[in-house]
């Protein structure tokens with residue numbers, strides 16, 4: 016941790032940082048801000064939730080001249096939600112300098128955007144398609160741009176945005192500064208660097224693991240058909256404050272959020288088929304706690320910063336280790352702790368090795384909880400309510416009736432009845448979940464044009480997993496060597512993944 020004062024930041028921006036409650040810089044901020052301020056191109060990599068937005072936002076804002084009318088900086092992000100969030104953070108960073116920031120994303124009324132663009136924002140935060148649209152309509156002039164930032168560049172590559180990005184960059188002045196940030200930098204990202212950047216300095220925050228150590232990572236071996244009950248039991252035992260559950264497809268997300276709602280949880284789904292207004296409203300409800308479970312496809316995995324997410328569940332395992340890093344990184348942000356629980360079906364077991372090897376972190380085995388444990392968890396939650404009521408000490412009005420009841424029944428029976436009433440007993444309402452085929456490994460080549468992720472199988476099978484010590488799994492048979500780990504798909508048919 017270093018002091019912001021030592022990084023060459025202007026007084027105006029220091030004022031913003033104070034207002035935001037930022038006291039010390041994070042390591043990626045300390046290392047990149049001076050380099051970015053010097054004007055060099057830069058590739059920045061650091062773990063999820065460690066403040067990469069401000070790492071590029073602070074120097075960008077500091078290089079804005081508020082007296083010049085015209086767009087001076089542009090940030091490209093892969094999703095609309097991220098564009099909105101980054102623009103909100105940039106707005107706060109730019110407060111002291113009065114930098115005007117405008118988000119520009121698809122699904123929003125274009126004529127309204129055109130009007131906003133006429134008000135001369137200094138910084139644009141946009142998704143590739145819509146930004147390009149404005150450039151082509153000549154409603155966005157990039158001739159005064161001196162800084163371009165690609166947030167989550169590897170994801171934009173995955174999504175097939177490379178040509179759009181190339182078109183956008185070719186319409187910015189060639190003497191611009193280009194910055195590129197992500198928590199993961201798979202090989203093909205070099206291509207972007209070679210094509211679009213000038214001798215970039217690569218700054219990686221050195222850590223042993225790709226994931227944040229504050230996230231406790233677990234996996235549970237579970238049959239596909241038992242996933243849902245396992246999930247609800249864990250929810251009952253752990254009562255997460257805010258949880259994100261990742262499912263593989265849009266249908267899966269819809270079915271899961273319906274099923275959770277039917278069983279009495281407050282959950283909603285988010286995926287790319289929902290209208291922009293709906294996506295924003297679901298996220299808002301999750302942020303303000305009026306729903307406490309968000310079910311999502313990977314659309315929510317990149318960059319989203321929601322404080323108070325205590326749990327991430329991979330109901331279906333992610334398609335590659337990078338997605339895993341980004342998914343679980345929705346918890347354990349800005350120094351807070353979190354828990355990630357990944358469901359693995361017997362056929363997917365070989366993925367564990369790949370995940371652990373790539374992230375260089377360990378996942379601990381968790382035993383699927385029993386119905387009794389779930390009931391106990393809910394009883395404990397009920398007991399907590401009773402204890403809180405006792406502590407509030409505001410019970411005078413109820414005492415007379417309590418004494419009456421105790422004349423007729425013994426105390427333990429009365430307390431048991433109260434506990435039973437307050438306990439949310441495990442619900443067995445039938446639910447509908449369509450079976451998902453097991454995950455197949457993805458060939459990591461950028462696929463373009465149709466803007467979807469394409470996946471190819473490759474043989475994932477065979478690798479026997481080294482056992483990590485089980486936290487709750489003592490007494491259970493180790494999972495290796497029982498012949499279950501076949502995991503390999505034979506076909507090499509491309510699979511597309513809906514976002």
Ligand SMILES: Nc1ncnc2c1ncn2[C@@H]1O[C@H](COP(=O)(O)OP(=O)(O)OP(=O)(O)O)[C@@H](O)[C@H]1O
Pocket residue numbers: 036037038039040041044061062063064065066067068069197198317318319320344348349
């Ligand atoms: N120096 C700081 N002091 C305190 N909080 C900070 C600081 N820098 C950033 N934060 C806060 O930390 C949170 C995470 O930051 P941010 O979203 O930029 O992470 P990130 O590294 O981009 O993560 P991801 O890889 O998931 O995109 C945000 O809420 C941000 O406001």
Ligand SMILES: [Mg+2]
Pocket residue numbers: 067068166318
């Ligand atoms: Mg980010």
